Amino acid sequence: MNQQQVRQYVERYLSAFSTHVMETHPAYLTVKLPVEVDKDIGNRPFYWSWVEKMNIPPQPMILTFFFDPENIPQGMRGEFVHFGANRLQQMFQSAKRHGRFVCMYEQSQSLPSKGMAAGRRSSPLTPWLGVNVKVSFLCDKKRDMLLYLGVNLYQPRIVHDFYPFLRRLSLSPAIPPYHYTQEHRITIAQAWQMIEREVEQRIGEVDQSWADEARERLEEELEILEAYYAELAMREAPEGEEAASAEDGPQHVPEPEPVSAPVDDASPSPPDTPAPVDLGDFRAGGGRILDFLRMHAIPETPREAIDQTAWRKSTPKEEKERRIAELRWQYEPRIEVQVINGGLFFLHNIPPFSS
Amino acid sequence: MPNIAFDRSWIEPFAHLMQNDGPWHKWELFQLAIEAEEAQAVTAFDQLQCLKYLPHLQPYPHQLQTAERVLNEMRGRAVLADEVGLGKTIEAGLIMKEYMVRGLAKKILILVPASLVIQWTKELNQKFGIPAVAQKKEYMWRQYDVVVASIDTAKRDPHRRHVLDIDYDMLIIDEAHKLKNKRTRNYQFVKEIRKKYCLLLTATPLQNDMDELYNLINLLRPGHLGHSSAFAANYVEGKRQAKNNEKLKEEIDKVMIRNKRSDGGIHFTTRRVQSVPIELSPEEMALYQGVTRFVREHYRSEAGALNALALITLQREVCSSREAAFMTLYNLYRRTAEDSPIRPSIMELVEMIKRIETHSKAAKTVELIKQINDKVIIFTEYRATQNYLQKYLHEHGITSVPFRGGFKRSKKDWMTDLFQNRVQVLIATEAGGEGINLQFCNQVINYDMPWNPMRVEQRIGRVHRLGQQRDVFIYNLSTTGTIEEHILHLLYEKIDLFEMVIGELDEIVERLNLSNSLEENLISIILESRSEKEMALKLDNMGQAIRAVKRTPPT
Numbered sequence: 001m002n003q004q005q006v007r008q009y010v011e012r013y014l015s016a017f018s019t020h021v022m023e024t025h026p027a028y029l030t031v032k033l034p035v036e037v038d039k040d041i042g043n044r045p046f047y048w049s050w051v052e053k054m055n056i057p058p059q060p061m062i063l064t065f066f067f068d069p070e071n072i073p074q075g076m077r078g079e080f081v082h083f084g085a086n087r088l089q090q091m092f093q094s095a096k097r098h099g100r101f102v103c104m105y106e107q108s109q110s111l112p113s114k115g116m117a118a119g120r121r122s123s124p125l126t127p128w129l130g131v132n133v134k135v136s137f138l139c140d141k142k143r144d145m146l147l148y149l150g151v152n153l154y155q156p157r158i159v160h161d162f163y164p165f166l167r168r169l170s171l172s173p174a175i176p177p178y179h180y181t182q183e184h185r186i187t188i189a190q191a192w193q194m195i196e197r198e199v200e201q202r203i204g205e206v207d208q209s210w211a212d213e214a215r216e217r218l219e220e221e222l223e224i225l226e227a228y229y230a231e232l233a234m235r236e237a238p239e240g241e242e243a244a245s246a247e248d249g250p251q252h253v254p255e256p257e258p259v260s261a262p263v264d265d266a267s268p269s270p271p272d273t274p275a276p277v278d279l280g281d282f283r284a285g286g287g288r289i290l291d292f293l294r295m296h297a298i299p300e301t302p303r304e305a306i307d308q309t310a311w312r313k314s315t316p317k318e319e320k321e322r323r324i325a326e327l328r329w330q331y332e333p334r335i336e337v338q339v340i341n342g343g344l345f346f347l348h349n350i351p352p353f354s355s
Numbered sequence: 356m357p358n359i360a361f362d363r364s365w366i367e368p369f370a371h372l373m374q375n376d377g378p379w380h381k382w383e384l385f386q387l388a389i390e391a392e393e394a395q396a397v398t399a400f401d402q403l404q405c406l407k408y409l410p411h412l413q414p415y416p417h418q419l420q421t422a423e424r425v426l427n428e429m430r431g432r433a434v435l436a437d438e439v440g441l442g443k444t445i446e447a448g449l450i451m452k453e454y455m456v457r458g459l460a461k462k463i464l465i466l467v468p469a470s471l472v473i474q475w476t477k478e479l480n481q482k483f484g485i486p487a488v489a490q491k492k493e494y495m496w497r498q499y500d501v502v503v504a505s506i507d508t509a510k511r512d513p514h515r516r517h518v519l520d521i522d523y524d525m526l527i528i529d530e531a532h533k534l535k536n537k538r539t540r541n542y543q544f545v546k547e548i549r550k551k552y553c554l555l556l557t558a559t560p561l562q563n564d565m566d567e568l569y570n571l572i573n574l575l576r577p578g579h580l581g582h583s584s585a586f587a588a589n590y591v592e593g594k595r596q597a598k599n600n601e602k603l604k605e606e607i608d609k610v611m612i613r614n615k616r617s618d619g620g621i622h623f624t625t626r627r628v629q630s631v632p633i634e635l636s637p638e639e640m641a642l643y644q645g646v647t648r649f650v651r652e653h654y655r656s657e658a659g660a661l662n663a664l665a666l667i668t669l670q671r672e673v674c675s676s677r678e679a680a681f682m683t684l685y686n687l688y689r690r691t692a693e694d695s696p697i698r699p700s701i702m703e704l705v706e707m708i709k710r711i712e713t714h715s716k717a718a719k720t721v722e723l724i725k726q727i728n729d730k731v732i733i734f735t736e737y738r739a740t741q742n743y744l745q746k747y748l749h750e751h752g753i754t755s756v757p758f759r760g761g762f763k764r765s766k767k768d769w770m771t772d773l774f775q776n777r778v779q780v781l782i783a784t785e786a787g788g789e790g791i792n793l794q795f796c797n798q799v800i801n802y803d804m805p806w807n808p809m810r811v812e813q814r815i816g817r818v819h820r821l822g823q824q825r826d827v828f829i830y831n832l833s834t835t836g837t838i839e840e841h842i843l844h845l846l847y848e849k850i851d852l853f854e855m856v857i858g859e860l861d862e863i864v865e866r867l868n869l870s871n872s873l874e875e876n877l878i879s880i881i882l883e884s885r886s887e888k889e890m891a892l893k894l895d896n897m898g899q900a901i902r903a904v905k906r907t908p909p910t
Contacts, residue, residue: 001394001407009390016383083394084408084484092391099384100365101372132389134396137357140430140552142457144396148389163389171382188370196361204356210400211357217430221576228578235584298494301513308512313543322549323577329522330430330551333357339365340392341385344373 001083007067010081013091016098027068028078033061040094041087049289102343104171108179122178125346127153129191130162132340135203139214139333145206146340147199150351151191153184157353158198165351181346199337211333218331222324229320397457401427405452412482414449415821417614418442422449424612431552432575434531434611439558440820441614444475447527447554448483454552455485460524461500463487464548467529469505473764475529476503490514496521506533510544523550531555534574535567546574565590572610580606624797625826626819630843633719633834639677642707643837646673646680649700654882667878672737674839675803676716677708679739684708716832717747720800723830724753724780730796733782734814736803741782744802748780755780785810793817797825802832804842807874811846838881838890845877845894 001009010029014021017037023030033041035058039048042061051058064078065087072078081088105125128150135145150162159165175181186194282292314322372379397404403423406412414422418441425433425446431454435443454460465487467475472489479487479501488495490504496517506528509518526548528534534542534555553575569586572579580586590603616623635643650666665687672679688701724731733755735741741757748755756770756778774781775795796818805811819827833843876897884890 009387012383013387016381016387082410084410086484086486092395095384095387095391099380099386099388101369101380102382102385103372103377103379104382132392134392136397136458137400138459140459141400141426142397142459143400144398146389146393146396167386173379173382188366188373192363192366199361200359203359208356224576224578228582231582231585235582298497300493301516306512311512311515311540314547319546319577322547326549326551335357335359336362337359338362341380341388342365342369343379343385 003067003082006081006083006088010065010067010088010091013095016095022062023064027071028064028066028076030062030064030078033063035060036098037094040097041090043090045289053288096340100341102173102341104166104173104343104345105175105179106345106347106349107170107172107176108348122180123348125175125179125181125348126155126350127181127184128162128345128347128351129153129188129342130166130345131192131195131342132163133195133199134338134340135199136336136338137206137210137333138336139210140217140330141210141214143210147202149195149198150345151186151194153186153191154182156186156191156194158194159351159353160202162351166345169347169349171345175346179346179348196337203335214331214333218327221327221331225320225323225327229316232316395456403449403453404456405449408452408456409483412445414445415442417618418446418449421446421612421614422453425450425554426453429610431525432554432610434555434557434571434575436557436611436613438613438615440816441616442821443556443558444478444529445482447529447556448479448485450552450554451479451525451527452483452485454525460552462521462523463501463525463527464509464518464521464523464550465501465503465527465529466506466509466545467503468533469507471529472503472505479503493517506541506544510540515544519547519549521549523548525552525554526550527554527556529556531571532557532567535570537570537573542570542574568607572607575610579610623819623821624823626815626829627826628829628831628847630847631719631723631830631832632840633715633832635715635834635836636711636713638707638711639713639715640836642677642680642704642711643673643834645704645707646670649704650882653697663878663882667882670838670881671803671806672739674834674837675735675737676714676740676743677711678743679737681705681708682739714747716802716834717744719832720744720802721748721751721753723800724748727798727828729779729798730774731780731798731800732793732796732818733780733800733802735782735784736805738784740802741784744782748782753780754778755782757781758783760785792822794820794822794824797823797827798830799827800830800832804831804833804839804846806842806877807872808846841881841891841894842877845898 007029014031014037017034019034019037020032021029022032038044038058038061042048044061048058064076065081066072066078067081069080079085079087108123130148130150132146132148135147137143137145148161148163150159150165151157152159401423403419403426406414417437421435421437425431425435431450435446437443437446451460451463455463465475465479476487476489479485485501486499487501487503488499490496490502490508493513495502496514504514508514526545528545534545536542555571555575557571565587566583569580569583573583581589646669650670654663654666665683669680669683669687672683684701684704688698688705691697691701720733733744735744738759741759745755745757754777756773758767758770758774758781762770770781771793774793781793781796799815799818801811801814805814815827815829831843831847833840877894880893880897881890884893
């Protein structure tokens with residue numbers, strides 16, 4: 001995104017929330033954030049929690065975005081918004097959160113004229129399920145592919161590039177007069193199954209060499225590992241201090257302080273703490289910050305539970321297994337298909353049947 | 356075909372909306388969501404994506420190449436061993452950002468020496484927009500995705516339990532040469548951390564010690580160089596001697612990148628070094644000679660119980676400023692017994708100091724600053740000189756701020772800021788403080804010389820580094836006819852210190868195999884020489900030894 005595109009994006013995002021623009025200038029933009037936007041991009045969750053708890057009117061936040069920092073009047077305060085700026089990334093997230101599911105109706109181009117309207121039968125609109133997905137090819141590297149799929153729910157068939165097609169139509173959230181919608185002959189779940197099959201097929205057509213290469217690298221690394229630990233066992237098992245000590249008994253690590261721990265004694269289990277849940281999600285569900293903190297606080301280990309001696313080196317076997325797990329984690333090729341957003345679309349026009 | 360995981364979690368909420376016919380989202384936001392995904396999508400496996408997120412960052416070609424090689428060839432596990440000043444942190448930041456942008460790394464741990472925690476945190480936030488936090492409390496290990504911590508904290512309970520329990524997408528270790536010994540707790544701790552990608556940063560030329568190199572690489576990719584004894588049999592001739600060099604180099608190249616200044620392509624501005632001789636006034640010269648006599652006599656007599664270091668300090672201080680010398684004399688006086696025969700001679704020197712009215716060096720400095728007419732950094736070894744200079748400059752209408760190693764980080768930043776925006780001169784007692792950016796200044800006055808060449812290099816390194824746009828001017832003040840002149844002659848003319856690149860000197864001093872440090876050698880030469888001539892000869896020999904080592908390239 002260049003700066004002009006960034007600015008357009010920001011303006012469209014803000015106006016989608018009917019944001020009050022206080023000042024607009026070729027180089028900057030000053031706005032008063034509406035509540036919804038403030039909560040998503042204002043970075044003040046505690047404030048919002050407080051305002052809601054105390055039931056007081058919130059003070060809207062005023063922000064100035066610079067798009068062309070070179071040409072900002074002297075003394076003006078604001079923040080540079082560019083593609084990598086945190087604020088823009090937050091707007092992206094916010095748009096994704098508030099732009100997930102829609103239901104739209106096509107406005108017929110050839111509107112029936114007044115005279116005809118009364119006498120004419122109303123015309124049908126065909127239901128479509130539009131789903132936009134992101135296919136990610138992952139190994140130690142990653143690539144994405146976006147697919148815009150549409151499924152005709154009346155006469156089940158699937159098309160690609162459905163979203164670009166939609167953009168050429170005139171759509172409205174309300175059904176236009178003199179139109180009715182056709183029935184759904186398949187369920188959403190069935191339509192999704194069609195999409196899954198289609199996505200699988202499309203993935204099959206994509207170059208698979210990345211996955212083959214990743215697997216080759218993985219095999220190679222695993223072989224090296226195998227050979228290394230085999231040699232380690234051979235050379236060090238008889239007299240080697242590492243392997244021996246690891247298998248039977250106290251083991252000495254010379255510095256900074258010598259420690260020993262019996263190996264059969266289970267190493268201290270890590271504190272039982274739940275994985276951090278996203279605060280934003282929690283609050284979106286109506287939760288209060290304080291409750292969140294209470295639920296997810298990670299307790300300090302009490303002094304008496306701190307134990308510097310409970311330390312033990314992995315055995316070569318454990319070390320090897322850990323390393324194998326790391327390698328698989330790093331290299332194993334896999335594909336993830338995520339839904340960006342989707343909607344019901346009642347259309348008059350028929351998308352070009354491409355595939 | 357690899358396994359495909361479909362996200363089906365959307366179906367239920369969607370069906371729910373259909374049932375209730377809404378509330379549906381806005382078409383405009385629906386489109387904006389897609390556009391956001393399109394902008395963020397990673398379109399290719401191999402091209403760097405992170406740069407479009409970093410409009411302010413202008414990495415050097417070697418930094419970009421390094422990042423690309425680590426991503427595409429080394430698969431995210433590498434030793435970054437660039438020479439000092441070539442921007443290893445930038446390289447690591449680029450790699451980190453790239454994996455984050457691609458969604459391949461979220462949970463990241465950065466282990467650095469305690470003194471660098473804040474600097475790393477700051478740099479990642481400011482230069483890379485990476486929300487890194489400095490670990491302070493126990494809960495932070497889990498609460499934050501990108502944590503910077505000191506290895507000495509991390510390895511201790513209860514922190515260790517958290518760290519070893521987390522799967523880190525990426526582990527970065529700065530000053531990794533400290534992990535060269537596999538028997539240390541630090542080494543074993545790092546080995547136990549579960550990690551996907553891993554970067555080890557070091558500036559130490561690792562090729563010098565085969566075992567250390569082996570250990571470090573084994574941390575990254577165990578077995579890459581085979582088992583240690585097989586490695587020894589295949590590659591190691593002596594402790595510092597490799598054999599099968601080509602093959603070994605090839606293997607090492609797969610996991611390590613070392614950019615050098617001499618590789619070219621990295622443009623540094625020119626260093627212009629100039630000696631500024633200063634003629635002492637007769638009174639000043641008398642004081643210098645008086646002190647020199649005092650030092651020699653008391654060093655030999657030994658009866659005086661004055662230690663050698665204090666004496667040599669005195670000798671050096673008198674070249675710097677009378678204030679510095681006065682403080683030391685005052686302290687000596689206080690420490691000697693009341694009836695000590697030393698006292699009268701100290702008093703005599705103090706009397707000489709009192710008689711001095713000029714200060715040739717300070718006067719010359721003012722002249723120099725006025726002539727430069729730009730920001731200047733003055734380095735001195737002594738606090739007393741620093742204070743005196745500040746006063747002296749003030750009297751001559753020149754604004755300045757002091758800078759000391761002992762300042763808190765915030766004060767250092769404040770002083771740097773004042774220097775950049777308000778005052779003309781920064782008077783520093785030490786090159787001190789990693790991460791102090793003084794590249795906006797290109798004029799350095801060495802008011803007096805440290806005898807440790809590394810410190811000279813650090814001083815200059817503050818301004819002469821990547822990012823310096825202008826040529827760097829270095830003025831070395833030296834009082835004619837004093838040891839200062841001899842030292843400068845040795846450091847500057849004999850061993851071309853100022854022409855050397857950072858890191859080179861490191862290597863040379865190491866290869867000299869001196870039993871004591873260079874500085875200690877200088878001290879004993881100066882104290883033990885019975886005459887100026889003898890001293891000059893010894894210093895000359897030393898210079899020749901260094902030059903000889905410098906000429907023979909390392910094997």
